[in-house]
Amino acid sequence: MAIYLDNHSTTRLDPRVLEAMLPWLTDHYGNAGSTTHRMGHEARDAVEAAREKFARAVGAEPDEIIFTSGATESVNLAILGAAARRRAAGGRIVSWNAEHRAVLDPLEHLASRREAEVVLLPVAGRDESVPGLIDLERFREACTSGTFLATLLVANNEIGTIQPAAAVAELIHAAGGMLHLDCAQAIGRMAVDVDALGADLASFSAHKFHGPKGVGALFVRRRFRPARIAGRVFGGGQERGLRSGTLDVPGIVGMGEAAAIAAEGWREEAEAVGRLRDRLWEGLARQVPGVVLNGPPLDDAAVRLTCNLNLHVAGVDGQTLLATLAEEDLALSSGSACSSASPGPSHVLAAIGLGEDEARASLRFGLSRFTCPAEIDRAVDLIAAGVARLRR
Numbered sequence: 001m002a003i004y005l006d007n008h009s010t011t012r013l014d015p016r017v018l019e020a021m022l023p024w025l026t027d028h029y030g031n032a033g034s035t036t037h038r039m040g041h042e043a044r045d046a047v048e049a050a051r052e053k054f055a056r057a058v059g060a061e062p063d064e065i066i067f068t069s070g071a072t073e074s075v076n077l078a079i080l081g082a083a084a085r086r087r088a089a090g091g092r093i094v095s096w097n098a099e100h101r102a103v104l105d106p107l108e109h110l111a112s113r114r115e116a117e118v119v120l121l122p123v124a125g126r127d128e129s130v131p132g133l134i135d136l137e138r139f140r141e142a143c144t145s146g147t148f149l150a151t152l153l154v155a156n157n158e159i160g161t162i163q164p165a166a167a168v169a170e171l172i173h174a175a176g177g178m179l180h181l182d183c184a185q186a187i188g189r190m191a192v193d194v195d196a197l198g199a200d201l202a203s204f205s206a207h208k209f210h211g212p213k214g215v216g217a218l219f220v221r222r223r224f225r226p227a228r229i230a231g232r233v234f235g236g237g238q239e240r241g242l243r244s245g246t247l248d249v250p251g252i253v254g255m256g257e258a259a260a261i262a263a264e265g266w267r268e269e270a271e272a273v274g275r276l277r278d279r280l281w282e283g284l285a286r287q288v289p290g291v292v293l294n295g296p297p298l299d300d301a302a303v304r305l306t307c308n309l310n311l312h313v314a315g316v317d318g319q320t321l322l323a324t325l326a327e328e329d330l331a332l333s334s335g336s337a338c339s340s341a342s343p344g345p346s347h348v349l350a351a352i353g354l355g356e357d358e359a360r361a362s363l364r365f366g367l368s369r370f371t372c373p374a375e376i377d378r379a380v381d382l383i384a385a386g387v388a389r390l391r392r
């Protein structure tokens, strides 16, 4: 049996979510945009019910939710859409160097075409109290009068750092800009309420919280402080014209269900998963000489996701170790699986000051509601044996 500890790259579909989706994959195959008949009506009603469920789970109104194909598309729509909507050319976007590639690449695209000035601020290094944390004073200084957008990864996908989003919101709003939050890793693992977080735009991905792959959402604030973005995909005008294309009815139904489950149970789940994560760390620290924690302290759930562990093993090549462990069907990742197309040390680990060798010796663990104690103990044994073998 596989031991799956790679829940930052994707998660297992919850059986309750699959059950909710099934009818929409079989008998009920109508197009939610084709409502001249019963099957179209049913599909539209299912999408609207899921929209309401999802909105409720993140503290939004249903008409503030745009369904997309995932967080990559949502982030691109938020960033490129905000830049396109800005009347004056130029203007500044502020972000950080430990963001996901889905944020860094569209920012690079805008900067290379001189469509915006992009400022990437550093995050706290490994020697500071919370590695990966942003610096609010630095951010305040970077928010010059032309700053129209700040984009922040609420919970880091490699080292689990949780950011002070509400404080960032206050500063960017004072400067007259909007805040986009990448919430892909947050939902189901910490409190996610778009009002409390101060988001104007927020990106989500169903497969990161036990929903299906290929569906996501962008929250676009309409109340109090309407966020202004332009669509990037043109066609049938679905999703208020911001994202044309036939809606993925089963995927959207699954996303609504998965979000409702996450909102209902995240607190107890985060505690239970945290106990397993601590058991994993303690086991490894005991059995593997030379393990070093990467990222924030494990004992503060306010600054680090409880499902996350990232470490490096002095003198061991992470890739080689992972290859050995993969033979035992132990699934985890070194650096970020999202960038496994571009091997090389993780930019997040580099951002907190790890050297290339240390980054290469790093392992990333992500636990979930489906992780059990026996798997943790077996993983510790396998890693300890693997490291011992490599060192011989």
Ligand SMILES: *Cc1c(COP(=O)(O)O)cnc(C)c1O
Pocket (backbone or CB within 6 Å): 008, 009, 069, 070, 071, 072, 073, 100, 102, 153, 156, 157, 182, 184, 185, 204, 205, 206, 208, 216, 338
């Ligand atoms: C997974 C992830 C994304 C991309 O989401 P997809 O739905 O896979 O496109 C973006 N940002 C973060 C932080 C992620 O973890």
